[in-house]
Structures are given as C-alpha cells and as structure tokens.
Amino acid sequence: MKLRNAWIGLALTAIVCACATTSEPKPVSEEKRVSNVIAAWCKAIMARDIEQLMTLYADDYADANLRTKKQLADFLTKAASDGYLDKAEVNLTKSKTMLSDHAATVGPVYLAAAFGKTKLDFTLKKYDGAWLISAMEAEEQD
Numbered sequence: 001m002k003l004r005n006a007w008i009g010l011a012l013t014a015i016v017c018a019c020a021t022t023s024e025p026k027p028v029s030e031e032k033r034v035s036n037v038i039a040a041w042c043k044a045i046m047a048r049d050i051e052q053l054m055t056l057y058a059d060d061y062a063d064a065n066l067r068t069k070k071q072l073a074d075f076l077t078k079a080a081s082d083g084y085l086d087k088a089e090v091n092l093t094k095s096k097t098m099l100s101d102h103a104a105t106v107g108p109v110y111l112a113a114a115f116g117k118t119k120l121d122f123t124l125k126k127y128d129g130a131w132l133i134s135a136m137e138a139e140e141q142d
Contacts, residue, residue, distance in 0.1 A: 020028060031099055034131050038095075045088050046090060050076045057134075082130070087114055090111055091109070103125050109122065119139045
C-alpha cells in the first residue's frame with residue numbers, strides 16, 4: 001500500500017512539474033514573418049508557380065515601372081511559359097531585412113534563371129496583420 005501511494009505521489013509530482021515547465025509557444029517575430037514571405041517567394045519562383053507567387057503580393061502592388069499586380073502576373077506567366085524562369089535560383093546571402101512599424105525592406109535578393117541575373121529589392125507592408133509585397137525594384141546584373 002505504501003509503495004503504491006509512493007508511486008502515485010511520484011506520478012503526480014512528475015505531472016505537476018511537466019505542467020509547470022510547459023510554456024506557451026513564443027510568438028513569431030515580425031522579422032520572421034517577413035522572412036517567411038520571402039522564403040515562400042523563393043520557393044514559388046523556383047517552382048515557377050505564378051499563382052502561388054501572386055498570393056504574396058498586395059492588391060495595390062506597384063513596381064518601379066508602375067506595373068500593377070495583374071501586369072506583373074501576366075509578365076511572369078509569359079516568362080514562365082517561355083522558359084525564362086527555368087532553372088531559377090535565388091541567393092539571399094547578402095540580403096538584409098529592415099523593419100519599421102508597418103513596412104519592411106528586404107534586399108538585395110539575387111535571382112538567376114534562363115533569362116539571366118537580376119538583383120531585387122522588396123518592400124513589404126502589413127495588410128490586416130499579414131506581410132505582403134507592396135513594391136519591388138529589379139536591376140539587371142552581368
């Protein structure tokens with residue numbers, strides 16, 4: 001009887017200790033949320049998945065050439081179908097993220113594919129709590 005009570009006491013102590021040390025998961029930082037968008041962008045561009053890629057862009061997106069989200073989608077769809085995005089590779093090694101309250105910049109991001117090489121700089125903004133690409137600058141590389 002004493003042995004059984006000892007085991008019950010030990011089991012209850014273990015449960016209490018486990019519950020006391022279990023903590024809530026840490027909230028995801030804003031920088032990590034931005035990083036997740038860029039990682040998703042990399043995955044989608046390398047897979048030439050334009051539909052998925054466009055989910056990462058804000059509806060009011062405009063690039064340096066004043067191209068809208070729809071125009072960008074059309075451009076990328078044609079580029080993918082013509083093979084220009086084949087063998088796409090993304091290099092983030094020199095990329096830095098700068099955050100403010102509701103905006104972030106990420107760059108340089110280097111993209112190489114059948115079309116050649118380009119350097120990209122992204123601007124992201126928060127829309128209803130989610131980070132989306134609101135602008136992008138591209139510069140052709142040698």
